[in-house]
Amino acid sequence: MFLRWKVEARHRHDTPLHPFTPSPTFALSSADLLNASATEGYQTISNEIRLIGESGRLQWLVGGFYAQEEVDAFTRLEFGVDTGRYLCGLFTANTVASCFNATGFQPASITTSFIGDNNFNPNLVIAGEGSEGIFDVSSRSWSVFAQGTWALTDRFSATLGLRYIDDHKEGTGDNTVDNTVALTDNNSLPPFLGLVNDFTAEVDDTALTGTFNVQYEFTPDLMVYASYSRGYKAGGINLDRTSATVVTPLTGAQPVADPTFDPEFSDNYEVGMKSQWFNNSLGLNLTAFNTEFEDLQILSFTGLAFIVETMPSARTRGVELESYWEPVEDLVFTAGVTYADTEYGSGSLLTQSLPNPPINLTGLHFTNAPVWSGSLGMAYSWDLTSNLEGYFNINGFYGSDRSTSSAQGPDKEQEAYELINFRMGLAHAAGWDLALWCRNCGDTEYYQVLFNSVYQNSATSPNVDGYIGDRREIGLTLSVDF
Template identity: 30%
Template structure:
C-alpha cells in the first residue's frame, strides 16, 4: 500500500484534511483433506455435509480509499465539520473445510458435481458525517454531536450455520444515526459524562440472495445505546488523592448473531471503583466491581451442531470484583 495524509489551514478558521491510500491485496488459500472416514455410515456423510471438495484458490484486488473533511471554527468555543470517507476491506479465501461446498458439490463423491467458489468479495463503504464540537459554561461543559450515514457495498458476513463456517457478501447495506457526547465539571472534584447513540437504521439490503437476512437489522446494533458516569478525583493532602467512578451503560434489544434470529432484550450494566493515589510515590490502590448487580444475559446465540433449530449461547460475565495495586518506577 501507499498512502498520504494532509492537514491544511486555509484560513484562521477554515481547515481541510485530505487523505488517500492505494491498496493491493493478494491472498491464497487451500484445503486438503488428509483424512476422512470412508465408512458409508459416517455421520457427516449421512448428513450430506462431509466430505466437501478440496480446493486451492486465490484472491487479488486493488482499491483507492481515503477521506476528505472540512472544519470551520465558528468561535473559540465551537467548531463544525463535514467529512466523506471511502473505506475498503479486502476480500479473500474462506479456508473452512466446506468453503467449496458440501458432499453434493464434491466430484470425487458425486459424479458431475460442481464445487462452489470459496472466495468472497471486497467490501466498500462510503461514509458521510456532519458534526459539531463545543465548549460552554466557561469551559466547564463540553458537547459533541455527530450525524452519520454509511452506504456499504458487498458487506462481508461471517456465519456459523451449525455445521459450516461461511463468509458471504450482502450486495448492499446502510447504517445511519447520531452520536451525542457530553462532559460536565460539576465541581473541582466531580465530573459527569453522558453519551448516547441512536442508530436509526442498520440493515442488510432487501436482496433475495440474503435469504432470512434480507432487510434485517445487523447483529449487535441496538437502536439506542447510552452511558452515564459520575467521576470523582479529590486531593486530600499534598501527596494523596481519592478517586472513584460509578458508571451505567445501557442498550435496547438487539440481534445477537447473523446466523439466526435470536435476540437479547434491553440491558443495563453497572460498574464502579474507588481508590487512593499517591502523587509522589507513583502507586494507586483501588477496589472495583464489574457488572455490580450481577445481570445475566446471552451475549451471543449460535446454532447448535446437528440439533435442528436449537441454539447455544455465550452468557455475560457475572459480577466480578477485586482490588488492584499499581505502581510505576
C-alpha cells in the same frame, strides 16, 4: 517550508495459539458427540514510510506501506463415543434399541435422500477418528497515500486524502479423513463434517480510497464540520472446510461454496459539531452519519466454525451525542446517546448458517446493533495527602433489543438490558494503586450470542444455545509500577 520524514517497521514472528479441545461440550451436550482441536501460527512484517511537510497554509504528507503475512492453521474434528448412535437415532426410522445394537442393523426405512445408505451401521463411526484440515494463506499488501490540509482562512480549512491499495492473497486447504468407512457418504452430510475437498484459492484486490472534509471554527470553542470518506476492507480466504451452500433433507448437497470472499467498500458521510462552553466546564459533541456498504463482510456460524460471508448491500444511519460536565474541579459527569438505524439491503442471503436453507436478511438490522444505546458516568478524585489520591467512578450502559446472531430469528433476540460498573481506590505517587471494583453490579443476565446448536439441528426444529455475558464480579486489585 518545513519537512520531516518518518520510517516505521514492525515484525511479529510465528505465534502459535494454544490448542483447544472443547471435548465433549463442543456440541454443548452431555453426550460425547464431537470433539475439536485447533492450532494456528503466523508471521507478519510491515513497514511504513512518511514524508511530512508544511508550506505556508498547506500541511501535507506522502508515504507508502508494505506488509506480508503467513498464516498456518490446523483443525481436527473427532467422533465421540456416542456419535454413531446419535446419528442413527436422528436420521433413521429405527428404534432406540436397534441403534444400540452392538452388531449394527439394517433399517426398515431411512431418509435415503439425506443419508444415501440403507445399511447404516453406527458402530462404524469410531470414537477418536474423524477428519482434519491443514490450511495456509500467504498475503501481501502495499499502498501509497497522500494527504493535504489547506487553511483557506484562519477559521476555515479543507482536507483531501487519497490512498491506492493493492492486496494479494493465496491459500490452500488439505482435508483428510481417517474413518473412510463411516464417511463413505460424507458428501451427504456437509453440515456435520464438511465436504472432504481440497482447495487452492487466490484473491487479488485493488482499491482507491480517500477522504474529504471541511471544517469551520465559529470561535476557538465551537467548530462544525462535514466529511466524506471511501472505505475498503480486503477480501480473503476462509480457513475452514468448505461446506455446501444449501443442504436440506429434500435436495441433498448442492454446489460447493467458494472459500474466498469479496472486498468490502463503504461510502461514509458525516456532519457534526464539537463545542466547549462555560470556560470548558461543559462539552457537547453532536454527529449525524450515514454509511452505505457494498459487499458488507459479516461473520457467519456454520455449526462447526465461523466464516466470512458478504451481503451485497447494507446501510447504517443515525445520530450520536456525547457530553461531559465538570461543575467543580475533579468532579466530572459524562453522558452519551446513539441512535443507529442499520439495515441489510435487497438480496442479502446468509447461505452457510444452520438451519438450512439460506436465511433472508433483507430489511433486518445488523447483528448486535441496538437501535438505541447510551451511557452515563461520574468520576471524582481528591487529594488525601501530597502523594496520595483517592478516586471513585461509576458508569452505566444501556442497549435496546438486538439480534445476537447472523442467523437471525425470534429465538436469537436479546432484550434490552443495562450494565453498571463501579471502581474506587487509592493511588500513590510512588506508583502503587489499590482498588475495590465491581463489574455488572446489578447481576444482569444477558446473552452475548445465541446460535443454532452444534450437531443437534434440523431445518424444521432448530435448537438454540448461547453464551451468557459475565455475571456480577467483585474484586480487589493491587497494582505496582516498577
